[in-house]
Amino acid sequence: MKHLQTLLLIEAVAKAGSIRKAAEDMNITSSALNRRIQGFEEEFGAPIFERLPRGVRLNPAGELLIQHIRSQMSDLERVRAQVADLSGVRRGHVSIACSQAIQPYFMPREIAEYRREHSGVSFSVHVRDRDAAEEDLRSYQSDLALVFEPRHHAEFDVILSIEQPVCAVMSRDHPLAGREKLRLRDCLAYPHVVPPPAIGIRYLLDLAVGRMSQKLAPSIEADSFEFMRHYVLNDQAVGFQFPIGLNIDGDDRFAIFPLGERDVPYGKLSLLQMKGRILPVAPARFANQLALSLVDLRLPAV
Amino acid sequence: MKHLQTLLLIEAVAKAGSIRKAAEDMNITSSALNRRIQGFEEEFGAPIFERLPRGVRLNPAGELLIQHIRSQMSDLERVRAQVADLSGVRRGHVSIACSQAIQPYFMPREIAEYRREHSGVSFSVHVRDRDAAEEDLRSYQSDLALVFEPRHHAEFDVILSIEQPVCAVMSRDHPLAGREKLRLRDCLAYPHVVPPPAIGIRYLLDLAVGRMSQKLAPSIEADSFEFMRHYVLNDQAVGFQFPIGLNIDGDDRFAIFPLGERDVPYGKLSLLQMKGRILPVAPARFANQLALSLVDLRLPAV
DNA sequence: AATGAGCGCTGCAAATTAGGAAGCACAAAG
DNA sequence: CTTTGTGCTTCCTAATTTGCAGCGCTCATT
Numbered sequence: 022m023k024h025l026q027t028l029l030l031i032e033a034v035a036k037a038g039s040i041r042k043a044a045e046d047m048n049i050t051s052s053a054l055n056r057r058i059q060g061f062e063e064e065f066g067a068p069i070f071e072r073l074p075r076g077v078r079l080n081p082a083g084e085l086l087i088q089h090i091r092s093q094m095s096d097l098e099r100v101r102a103q104v105a106d107l108s109g110v111r112r113g114h115v116s117i118a119c120s121q122a123i124q125p126y127f128m129p130r131e132i133a134e135y136r137r138e139h140s141g142v143s144f145s146v147h148v149r150d151r152d153a154a155e156e157d158l159r160s161y162q163s164d165l166a167l168v169f170e171p172r173h174h175a176e177f178d179v180i181l182s183i184e185q186p187v188c189a190v191m192s193r194d195h196p197l198a199g200r201e202k203l204r205l206r207d208c209l210a211y212p213h214v215v216p217p218p219a220i221g222i223r224y225l226l227d228l229a230v231g232r233m234s235q236k237l238a239p240s241i242e243a244d245s246f247e248f249m250r251h252y253v254l255n256d257q258a259v260g261f262q263f264p265i266g267l268n269i270d271g272d273d274r275f276a277i278f279p280l281g282e283r284d285v286p287y288g289k290l291s292l293l294q295m296k297g298r299i300l301p302v303a304p305a306r307f308a309n310q311l312a313l314s315l316v317d318l319r320l321p322a323v
Numbered sequence: 324m325k326h327l328q329t330l331l332l333i334e335a336v337a338k339a340g341s342i343r344k345a346a347e348d349m350n351i352t353s354s355a356l357n358r359r360i361q362g363f364e365e366e367f368g369a370p371i372f373e374r375l376p377r378g379v380r381l382n383p384a385g386e387l388l389i390q391h392i393r394s395q396m397s398d399l400e401r402v403r404a405q406v407a408d409l410s411g412v413r414r415g416h417v418s419i420a421c422s423q424a425i426q427p428y429f430m431p432r433e434i435a436e437y438r439r440e441h442s443g444v445s446f447s448v449h450v451r452d453r454d455a456a457e458e459d460l461r462s463y464q465s466d467l468a469l470v471f472e473p474r475h476h477a478e479f480d481v482i483l484s485i486e487q488p489v490c491a492v493m494s495r496d497h498p499l500a501g502r503e504k505l506r507l508r509d510c511l512a513y514p515h516v517v518p519p520p521a522i523g524i525r526y527l528l529d530l531a532v533g534r535m536s537q538k539l540a541p542s543i544e545a546d547s548f549e550f551m552r553h554y555v556l557n558d559q560a561v562g563f564q565f566p567i568g569l570n571i572d573g574d575d576r577f578a579i580f581p582l583g584e585r586d587v588p589y590g591k592l593s594l595l596q597m598k599g600r601i602l603p604v605a606p607a608r609f610a611n612q613l614a615l616s617l618v619d620l621r622l623p624a625v
Numbered sequence: 626a627a628t629g630a631g632c633g634c635t636g637c638a639a640a641t642t643a644g645g646a647a648g649c650a651c652a653a654a655g
Numbered sequence: 656c657t658t659t660g661t662g663c664t665t666c667c668t669a670a671t672t673t674g675c676a677g678c679g680c681t682c683a684t685t
Contacts, residue, residue, distance in 0.1 A: 022366055024326045040662065053644050055663060064324055067406050074652045076661065082406040089402045093395050100391045104369050104384040297599040342633065355673050357634060376681045378632065 022097065027057055028090045031069070034058065035087055039076030091161040095298070102301035112141040113303030118154040119146065119167040120221060120290075121246045122266030128167075131314060135307055142303045150219040158295045164304035166293045167311065169221030169263065177293040181312040183319045184287040185263040186279040187225055192254050198276035205229055205284045212240035212258040214249045221288055222261055229285040250275075263288055265318060290315070324399065329363055330392045332356060333371070337389055341378030393463040397600070404603035414443040415605030420456040421448065421469040422523060422592075423548045424568030430469075433616060437609055444605045452521040460597045466606035468595040469613065471523030471565065479595040483614040485621045486589040488581040489527055490569060492562040493555050500578035507531055507586045514542035514560040516551050523590055524563055531587040552577075565590055567620065592617070 030047060037043035040058065044051040062068045069083035079087060102113045119128060124146070132144050149157055151171050157163040158177060169185075171177070189208045191198060197207060209230075215237065216223045230237045240258060243249055249260040254274060269277055292311055294300060300308065332349060339345035342360065346353040364370045371385035381389060404415045421430060426448075434446050451459055453473050459465040460479060471487075473479070491510045493500060499509060511532075517539065518525045532539045542560060545551055551562040556576060571579055594613055596602060602610065 023362075024329050027326050039660085041660075050645050051661095052646080052663080052665095056643080059663085060325075065406075066403065067410065072662065074661070081409055085402050085405055089398055093398065096391055096395070100387050101368065103387055104367075107383055108369065297601075299599075341631085343631075352674050353632090354634080354675080358672080361634085374633065376632070 025094060027061055030054060030057055032087060032090055034077060035079050038078065095161045099299055099301035102303060106302045111139045113301055114143045115304045115307045116145040116163045117165045117167065118149040118157040118163040120169050121148055122263045123167055124148060125266060126268060127265050131311060135310055151221055152219060158293060164300055165308055169288045169290050170224055171291050171293060176296060178296050180292040180294060180308055181315055182289050182291040183315050185265055185290055186287050187222060187261055187285045188264055188267060189278045189280060190253055190260040190262050191276050193274055193276050195257055195276060203278035205280055206235055208259040209235050212256060214241040214243055214252055214258050214260045215239045217242055217244050220244065225286050225288055226261065327396060329359055332359055334389060334392055336360065336379060337381050340380065397463045401601055401603040404605060408604045413441045415603055416445045417606045417609045418447040418465045419467045419469065420451040420459040420465040422471050423450055424565045425469055426450060427568060428570060429567050433613060437612055453523055454521060460595060466602055467610055471590045471592050472526055473593050473595060478598060480598050482594040482596060482610055483617055484591050484593040485617050487565040487567055487592055488589050489524060489563055489587045490566055491580045491582060492564050493578050495576055495578050497559055497578060505580035507582055508537055510561040511537050514558060516543040516545055516554055516560050516562045517541045519544055519546050527588050527590055528563065
């Protein structure tokens with residue numbers, strides 16, 4: 022789209038941090054790019070880049086502008102998708118950022134189901150912790166985010182939110198595996214493997230131990246739940262995960278115990294989008310499908 | 324702003340209804356304009372105009388696009404205003420659509436007050452009935468609308484809403500002028516002058532008479548409240564207006580009676596903006612001031 | 626039925642604009 | 656103190672856009 026060329030170049034420069042680098046990325050000469058930037062700043066009425074000895078950086082005006090540029094490009098994309106839609110073609114792309122727990126079972130199933138109906142739609146899936154997911158939405162890199170315990174509710178539109186208990190995960194032959202019920206303090210008596218603080222489940226665990234005498238003393242801190250799952254099979258350790266990330270009835274190597282809400286607070290799984298943004302057809306419909314599926318996972322009222 | 328040139332031309336064509344006319348308006352030749360449109364349609368991937376024997380008209384895709392164009396231009400304007408703001412200058416423009424009742428006293432006072440602080444800000448004020456005001460918001464011709472009884476609440480963001488009683492207005496020497504209180508049916512016994520159905524106050528009167536035996540039998544239907552005010556001085560007629568449009572204590576030629584809510588429903592005066600739109604600095608601040616002033620006019624709870 | 630006005634569209638040459646190559650001044654890094 | 660990398664400028668050429676004139680078409684009017 023030609024009339025956006027300059028804006029695209031500005032974004033490239035902002036990312037590259039230097040005009041010459043950006044010029045190379047965009048396959049034009051630095052002189053041409055330089056002039057376009059200067060021309061734009063002139064008609065815009067204010068400089069948008071700070072000139073540093075080692076390159077350039079967006080100034081506050083530029084930050085404002087780049088946000089406008091991204092929102093504008095994304096909105097144009099939405100219009101094009103909507104136009105394609107009304108001429109009968111169901112195409113498009115959905116970019117979604119989500120927590121690790123969503124990756125193994127939930128998201129593949131949902132995407133496969135969606136694509137059964139709309140094979141023209143393509144997907145990008147990004148694993149993101151809650152902060153990174155929010156940043157993705159803000160910069161329009163993702164249309165949707167499905168994350169546990171998002172930090173800044175108010176900056177986004179919450180399409181739907183459900184609760185999930187934290188579950189203790191261990192091998193079937195673990196000493197605790199025979200119990201009827203389990204409390205957090207039981208788990209902490211054994212070696213436990215927990216994710217780093219950036220991840221939702223750790224946040225909840227930290228909250229929980231904050232009001233206990235016992236402390237978190239992780240034998241292992243790992244940012245991969247897949248690692249955790251396999252690790253607990255090899256040691257008498259306890260891991261933690263949400264039900265949505267577990268194949269509860271399908272794998273008899275594990276013992277899984279949901280922890281009560283008074284023990285560890287439930288995790289809030291929220292489906293988010295950029296505030297006020299109108300999503301293109303495909304992301305909007307997919308969000309709708311996700312919302313429906315998530316409602317089915319809602320905890321029965323206590 | 325050069326990169327928007329094509330979009331601006333598209334808007335001009337949409338408005339003019341013909342490429343040649345628009346070309347004249349924009350001071351270029353029709354051939355150049357024609358080719359730009361064709362070029363845009365090609366890279367956009369779909370035609371946006373229907374070619375008719377007497378000119379062109381936006382097709383559905385074009386309608387979608389023009390909405391994007393307008394929102395985009397307005398957002399860029401917002402960014403520029405914000406940038407100007409952060410370099411210390413307080414400039415900008417506010418475009419507001421409002422009911423007639425707002426014109427004589429309320430709006431002039433508010434604008435004057437705002438401009439005392441920010442003399443760099445300019446204003447456009449448009450008199451609009453409730454439907455036209457909404458259309459103004461939708462097409463980004465106005466930043467704000469202050470109207471009685473807006474029809475489609477849900478399509479807009481309601482910044483604030485207050486209630487005002489309908490008042491009967493007559494000359495001091497009118498036979499009814501000595502009364503303590505007045506009811507609608509008293510007024511209808513005399514010649515009355517009412518606005519056309521498009522105007523909020525008429526809508527309320529129609530609602531009111533709908534549940535009465537008596538009917539509205541206007542001697543005069545006039546779309547100017549100023550006309551109404553002067554007319555009732557020249558005939559033993561009754562007119563209707565909201566308090567905000569009356570100089571209640573300042574003009575002793577008139578007798579004014581608020582009508583009870585059970586008699587004629589109160590009018591809802593709403594300050595609206597386009598849904599989800601982020602207003603530029605000046606309109607946003609002015610909206611804020613309006614909201615504060617309107618709150619002072621709120622009816623004391625009954 | 627004929628006519629003329631108004632429309633969108635197209636070929637071609639002229640005018641305008643944007644692009645590339647090379648080089649300058651400057652500042653940080655080695 | 657040299658080297659490297661930066662933004663910016665100048666000159667010239669390439670690419671794009673514009674204006675002009677004209678074609679074919681539809682519709683309202685004569």
